[in-house]
Structures are given as structure tokens and as C-alpha cells.
Amino acid sequence: MEILSTGEKIRRARIYKGYTLKYICEDKISVSKMSCIENDKVVPEEWILKFLSKKLDLDIDYLKDDVRSQINKNLERLKKLDRNDYQEQLIYNLSYAEEYGYYKESFEIMHLMFVYNIQMKRYEKLQVLMSKYYDTCLKSKSDENQLIYYMDIAKYFYCSEEYMQAAGYYNTVKEEAKKRKDNEFITRATFNECHCYIMAKQYDIAYEIAKGLMDLIIFFDNDLKKAESFHMMALLTLINNKDDFQHYENKAYELYGENKINIANAVFNYAQAMFTLNLKDRAVEYIRKGLSCCPSEEEETLVKYMLKCIEELIENNIIEEAEKISDGAINYAINLKDMRYIEKAYHLKALILGKKGDLSSKEMYMNLSLDALMKYGTKKQVYERYMEMGHMYYKMKNINESIKYFSLALNINKTI
Known part of the structure; x- marks a missing residue:
């Protein structure tokens, strides 16, 4: 995805072929002008490009493919490809867009970088990018870009669980879009603003916003x-x-x-x-209706759904219903050979057994769960599980095991 200006393409081809400036100029172009063309100080006329394409045996379309065009082509490729160097390529293209004053392209790249870092949950990086993103937005002098910028900032706050901050930005987009009579932005911003108030548990406000959304649904494509x-x-x-x-x-x-x-x-x-x-x-x-709807042929989707249903039932002390689902979830998790699902299924089974007062069976599933967690868990997750095991053994009056797990928790907590 290397970007070369027209001047760089000419200079590289000339040097590769061992030609001097005087040789390629003949009596048609001055050497000083050709030097300026190679250094991108002068834009070559059409006839010069045709002349040089023959002299250097280069495709005329290749010479005409300027920096802006190459940046746009690179961006289209990046949107379609899943590359490990995605962000590095964006930064590379941004450097050229900024150097040449292509503010439209600069803004698009900043937008892609911002969205990428939101997806990757790199919130510290986003805080660094924010001021540069705003400056680029101003330089682009586009009302639509301003709305995109505010939508992105709102998404950042939403993903950071700062729901009221996010709602404020979505409301700003909504009001600005109304001035422009841009129904697409109004609808998207209204939907997202409503969702923010739901997450903030301000359901009365969310309901009033949702009523307005009902009139805008036709604008979703x-x-x-x-x-x-x-x-x-x-x-x-x-x-x-x-x-x-x-x-x-x-x-x-x-x-x-x-x-x-x-x-x-x-x-x-x-x-x-x-x-x-x-x-x-x-x-x-x-809950039963949801389980019957969930596609059984997609085992991973099903086990994830079963686990969240079990968790919800346990939280609301519907233990018998949770137990009906738990053995099936364990079997699906084992079939998938996914340690995360296996660990979660065992842990939920342990919680069910604990609620039923069957502490010896709970101990067995807690240990199975811990064995699985040790294969992938973070230090924080392991610390929390050790603490849970310590409390379990304390309730079982097994003081030695309780002290053992509390000690393990304290030791790992020092390294977090």
C-alpha cells in the first residue's frame, strides 16, 4: 500500500534505468522544471506525462494516479481486508493526507482509527486521539463530518459506560441534524440516545424518546x-x-x-x-420461550444463551428452573471443547448446588471450574475465585482449606 507522488514515480524510474535529468528532458523540457516535477514543486501538464510515460516505459494511468487517489484506494482496500497492520496502515496514509492537505481523507482516516480503537477498547488511546480528531474535523469544514465526529464521541462514552455523557452527544447530533433536515442522522441519534437512557435506567425519559422514534422508523433502510x-x-x-x-x-x-x-x-x-x-x-x-427460539444447530450460540439464562435464573432465585438447564449447558460446553464455556457452566452448576444446600457437590463443581479457570483466567479472575473458594470452605467449616484459599488470594492480589 505504498504511496508515491507523480514526481517520486518519475525519479525512481529514471534512477532505476540509469538516466540523467538531461537525457529524459531532451530539448522538450527544461532540466530545472523536471527537477521541480520530481520534487513535487510543479504539477506536470498532460503532454509532459505522456512524453515521460514513453521515455521511461511507464503506464500513463500509473503516472496520473496521484497521492489522493492512492489514499482513497488504500482506504477502500483496508475496509475490505482484515489486516494485522490495520492501524499502522491508517497512520501511514494519514501522514500523506495531512502532508498534502487532503482534509476530507484525513477526517475519514481519523474516523476509521477512532472506531477501530473503540472496538479494541483502547480507551487511553482514544483520549489521546480525541483532540486531533476534533482539529481534523474542523479543518474538513464539513457539517456532515461534524455529525460523524459527535456520533463517534458519543459511542466512546457509551462504551466507557458513561451513558449520560453519551446521551448528551447523541442529543447534540439530533438537534444539529434537525437544522439540516437530515433524517438519517436524526433517526440514528434518537435510537442511540434512547438506548443510553435505558442503560442509565432512566426509563421514563427513554420512553418519551422512544415515542418520537416510532415516527422516524421509516428512515431506517x-x-x-x-x-x-x-x-x-x-x-x-x-x-x-x-x-x-x-x-x-x-x-x-x-x-x-x-x-x-x-x-x-x-x-x-x-x-x-x-x-x-x-x-x-x-x-x-x-426464559423457556427464549430457549425454544434459540437455534439448536448453532451450538456455541445456544450454550452462550443457556448460560446467560441460568445466570439470570440464579440471580432471581429460580433454582429448580436453572438446574433443568444447567446439565445441558455443561454437555454443550464440553462438546465445543471451549474452556471458557466449560468453566462458566461448572461454576453456575456449583452456585445452583450451593443454593440447594448440597455443599459437597458444590465443592466438586467449584474445583472443576477452578481447574478450567486456571487455564485462561486473568489474575483478577483467579483472585476472585480463590476468595469465593475461601468463603465456601469457611461455610463448610473446613478452616484449613478456607485459610489456604484466602492465603492464595492475598498472594495473587499483591501482583495485580
Whole structure:
């Protein structure tokens, strides 16, 4: 993805062939002008490019392919390819875009870098990039770029779990987009603002925003976003005790179509809300419904879904229902040979057995879980598990084992 200016291409080809400036100029171009062309101080005319393409045996289109064009081609390739040096390539292209004053391209590269670092959860890097990103946005002198910048900053705050900060930026985008009558940005910002208030558990405000979103759904260009909007509205009508939950629930299912995992996830969200509202019987019914929706042929998707259902049931003390699912989750996890799922399944089984008062069986599954965790867990995760084991053995009145695990926890805590 090397970038070469027209002058650099000419100079490299000339030197490679062993030609002097005077030789390639003949009596048609002055040596001083050719020197300026090679050093990118003068833009060559069309006839000069045609003359040099023949003299140096270079394709005319190759000579005409300027720095801006090469940057744009590189960006298109980077968007399509999964490269280990993705960020390095962006930085390389940015250096040329900035050198040549291509602010449109500079902004696009900064946007790609910012989104990439959000995805990689490199929040310290994002804080460093933020001021440069803003300066690049100003230099691009584009109202649309300003909206993109604010959307990206909002996403950063959302991923950092600073939901009210994120909501403020999304609201700014919404108000600015209204001035421009840009319905696409208004709709996206409204959807995301609503989601921020849900995450902040300010459900009354989220509901009012969602009502406005219902009038904007037509501006989404795909059914998935429309389905997610109805799903969000269904959730908020449920939480705010409104009457039209079933209407929005059915609209969401209709638009999700054959996408079983999206339907299952929506059902799980409703179950969570029902538990919060103390509608336990209905919540359990929805947990069962979600499990029946989840595609059984996709084992990894299914085991992840089963594990989060078990976790939710344990949290709400629905132990018998959790136990019905747990053995199946363990079997799927073992079939997948994925240590993370195996560890999680064993740990949840241990918690179930503990809730039932079967401490000896809990001890066995806790040890199986710990063995799996030691193969991949972070120091913090291992520390927390040692502490949990210490408390378990204390309850079992096995003081020696309890002291052993508390000591292990203290030792590892010194290195965190």
C-alpha cells in the first residue's frame, strides 16, 4: 500500500534505468522544471506525462494516479481486508493526507482509527486521539463530518459506560441534524440516545424518546434496525407499565423474521424486565420461550444463551428452573471443547448446588471450574475465585482449606 507522488514515480524510474535529468528532458523540457516535477514543486501538464510515460516505459494511468487517489484506494482496500497492520496502515496514509492537505481523507482516516480503537477498547488511546480528531474535523469544514465526529464521541462514552455523557452527544447530533433536515442522522441519534437512557435506567425519559422514534422508523433502510426499535419500545412499555407491550413485541418479531437468535435475545430482555417488575412466573415463561427460539444447530450460540439464562435464573432465585438447564449447558460446553464455556457452566452448576444446600457437590463443581479457570483466567479472575473458594470452605467449616484459599488470594492480589 505504498504511496508515491507523480514526481517520486518519475525519479525512481529514471534512477532505476540509469538516466540523467538531461537525457529524459531532451530539448522538450527544461532540466530545472523536471527537477521541480520530481520534487513535487510543479504539477506536470498532460503532454509532459505522456512524453515521460514513453521515455521511461511507464503506464500513463500509473503516472496520473496521484497521492489522493492512492489514499482513497488504500482506504477502500483496508475496509475490505482484515489486516494485522490495520492501524499502522491508517497512520501511514494519514501522514500523506495531512502532508498534502487532503482534509476530507484525513477526517475519514481519523474516523476509521477512532472506531477501530473503540472496538479494541483502547480507551487511553482514544483520549489521546480525541483532540486531533476534533482539529481534523474542523479543518474538513464539513457539517456532515461534524455529525460523524459527535456520533463517534458519543459511542466512546457509551462504551466507557458513561451513558449520560453519551446521551448528551447523541442529543447534540439530533438537534444539529434537525437544522439540516437530515433524517438519517436524526433517526440514528434518537435510537442511540434512547438506548443510553435505558442503560442509565432512566426509563421514563427513554420512553418519551422512544415515542418520537416510532415516527422516524421509516428512515431506517433495513428491517433489523426497525425491529430493534420496536423491541426497545416493547421493553419500555413493559417497564413503564403501558398497555401496548404486546403490539410492539409482535412488530419486533415480525421484522426480525427468520433471525432466531435476535428473537431469542429480545425474549430474554423481556424476561429480565419481568423479573425486575417481580413478574417471576411470566419471566420464567419467557426464559423457556427464549430457549425454544434459540437455534439448536448453532451450538456455541445456544450454550452462550443457556448460560446467560441460568445466570439470570440464579440471580432471581429460580433454582429448580436453572438446574433443568444447567446439565445441558455443561454437555454443550464440553462438546465445543471451549474452556471458557466449560468453566462458566461448572461454576453456575456449583452456585445452583450451593443454593440447594448440597455443599459437597458444590465443592466438586467449584474445583472443576477452578481447574478450567486456571487455564485462561486473568489474575483478577483467579483472585476472585480463590476468595469465593475461601468463603465456601469457611461455610463448610473446613478452616484449613478456607485459610489456604484466602492465603492464595492475598498472594495473587499483591501482583495485580
